[in-house]
Amino acid sequence: MDSFIIGQQLVNGITLGAIYGLIAVGYTMVYGIIGMINFAHGDIYMVSAYLGAIFLAVITFFGIDSVVLALIITLLFTIVFTALYGWSVERIAYRPLRGSTRLAPLISAIGMSLILQNYVQLSQGARNQGFPALVEGSVRVGDGAQFFQVTYLQMIIVVTAFVSMGILTYVIHKTSLGRACRATQQDPMMAEVLGINTDRIISIVFVLGAIMAAVAGILVSLNYGSFDFYIGFITGIKAFTAAVLGGIGSLPGAILGGLILGMSESLFSGFVNTDYKDVFAFGLLIVVLIFKPSGLLGKPEIEKV
């Protein structure tokens, strides 16, 4: 086996994994705080890809030529509007069902996912949409026939993803807002009695998850150049897998799970078979769940006394 091929696949894998991680934190935070799987989260990511393309077009129309400036403005607008989608989904589909059965919000989430897909399909058309290749060029490592390359775009993706996840981790662990989030997660009733508006905190968690998904949406669009209304499904399932792999409810777990999933998928594609990479990814999940049902960094659920 060629070490350069391993190198290349690792670079590709870290890029993919960083994106899975960004989306996975949305699943894991929502699960941590209200114990539900937000199946519409993948579609929030999909919506952000569309919003990104629309804002980029508008910004270009206004004649902003600098790629860096255009990307930053696009990112900011996309974040704000995607956050609005995340917030609305919680208000419309989940909050009215709080206090009902565990299954009700889950079904509502699947419904929300279908609504978002169909809404985007109807309003934007079923065809693939394109995103211009704004960042080109790469760095080669090695020489002659023996090399692997890291594109500038891959560097941007990995750096942006890790900076975003770093900021999120800081917010959750070091700020009073994050402390309120953790309190609501650990003991919602006590948090409320101590003066935390837990409904507001739950909204904020959905917003934070949507922000991360928006960053992922822009990065993926830049990387692949095209998307459609259905991308949220498979990427959502993969990111959810990453969250479960790392231990659902655990923030570092989601990031680790994303990286492991991305790298193993990419190595498997490089050395075995591209067609079966999803089988491998989900097989990996099954193996982890057999030996460690709470995931890699998750805590086993202890019955409270």
Add this chain to the structure above:
Amino acid sequence: MSHLLTLNQVNVSYGPVQALYDVSLEVGSGEIVTLIGANGAGKSTLITSLFNKPKPNGGAIHFDGHNLTSEQTHNIAKLGLALVPEGRHVFPSMLVEENLVMGTIPIGENHLEQDRAHIFDIFPRLKERRNQRAGTLSGGEQQMLAIARGLMSRPKLLLLDEPSLGLAPIIVQQIFGILKEIAEDGMTVFLVEQNANHALKLAQRGYVLVNGRITLTGSGEELLANPQIREAYLGGH
């Protein structure tokens, strides 16, 4: 004496099951008042209904000029009410320090340093354990932390729900000793207890709750001396 907390004919139900019937009681500023009763009498319901969990379906609750039944749960702590709940409910994955900071939410972190130093004087054990996760503390230490967290909001009224629950007798002694100190500092305390002996010795006045109704009231000494109480709650000796 002005009444800080007044319950007037309060009724509380869980769906079709009524837990409290026409409960009326008062806690005056500076007083230590206890409510004793057996398991399932409705003691914890009475305490949590002050926070509208569950919301009373009849009667009025007034605290320091505010009508509590019309307030949202998360706004009640700001009025000066702090709860040390049954089962302690510290945040297990947070550090002891963070748990204390959680107590300051109603008043902000302006007095944090000063109040924390004061708390560590009262509870030296918490100072030793300040950088430990609350979930790793012993039951008694968690109870101290829950009380300390309650004090961090500088409440006008400290509500305690069964602080002796599940603790060794020597720890219970210790906790009640601390409560006495806190009360002597001028804190108003409303204490709900099954441990009638300790509670009545600490309190100036007491109420007895039986099957959701207040059946007896009097000073701590009167209730301690009452043969019915001795029979029902103090082992009949």
